[in-house]
Amino acid sequence: MRDFIYYMAKAGYDPHAARDLWVRMAxxxxxxxxxxxxxxxxxxxxxxxxxxxxxxxxxMTYFRPAR
Structure with missing residues (x-):
């Protein structure tokens, strides 16, 4: 799952959204x-x-908001 978080950030998606998803799932x-x-x-x-x-x-070091 770690790679997924990094890919998400590199693609311009805020990786905090992954945490929010799992909080809702819990x-x-x-x-x-x-x-x-x-x-x-x-x-x-x-x-x-x-x-x-x-x-x-x-x-977050990889994250740049998508345009």
Whole structure:
């Protein structure tokens, strides 16, 4: 996912939008029962949000708003 955030920034899309998406996904999934993350094939929304936040400073070095 890290590469996706960098490509997004290089293409002129604000990478903060990726974090916002996963925050909304986490809110939407609160009502459903889910297996623990270690039994899942994908990271939880919370883990994805933390990863995106960790990668954000570097991604922002590539970001130039699209014209």
């Amino acid at each position: 809110e939407a999934s609160k009502s459903g029962a889910r297996p623990p993350e270690f039994l899942s094939t994908h990271p939880s929304e919370t883990t994805r949000i933390r990863q995106i936040e960790a990668w954000m400073p570097e991604a």
